[in-house]
């Protein structure tokens with residue numbers, strides 16, 4: 001598996017990974033509620049993903065194995081992790097851990113002192129185990145019961 005910058009040519013497959021991951025893995029968050037799902041999925045379109053891949057001040061990364069995209073990660077250069085989604089078939093193989101490390105490395109390279117993110121209920125324990133802590137109260141997003149605002153200080157790069 002390699003992790004590399006996404007290109008607009010990845011948009012269709014990367015978008016499908018985002019959508020499958022939300023629908024199939026995040027049921028603790030959306031509880032199969034069609035209203036929550038439609039809000040959450042609304043901006044996950046191939047055109048938007050292609051635009052994120054070339055947007056300035058941001059990075060969009062894909063984890064790829066044998067031509068298949070296994071995970072998609074998004075980051076602002078200021079250190080906000082905007083997406084971290086794994087394909088359902090690639091879950092629990094270390095792919096999201098590798099993606100998170102790549103996103104943190106990229107943020108540090110851009111001079112960010114910390115990474116921040118809004119975690120799903122589904123991924124909360126994953127981030128706690130990887131050095132993130134909750135900051136502030138949980139806030140529902142898209143109508144979900146809870147999303148966790150989290151932060152992790154980064155090691156300053158010499």
Ligand SMILES: CC(C)(COP(=O)(O)OP(=O)(O)OC[C@H]1O[C@@H](n2cnc3c(N)ncnc32)[C@H](O)[C@@H]1OP(=O)(O)O)[C@@H](O)C(=O)NCCC(=O)NCCS
Pocket residue numbers: 021022025026083084085086090091092093094095096097098117118119120122123125126127129
């Ligand atoms: C939870 C999730 C992020 C983990 O990604 P992954 O690629 O499967 O994770 P890895 O294989 O790198 O690491 C496995 C970790 O998942 C967590 N985990 C294990 N079983 C789990 C379960 N049943 N439910 C939730 N998390 C679990 C643990 O933290 C585990 O790490 P550990 O074995 O060191 O304790 C992923 O499976 C998932 O459900 N993603 C859905 C999309 C999402 O919520 N993304 C985050 C948006 S902020």
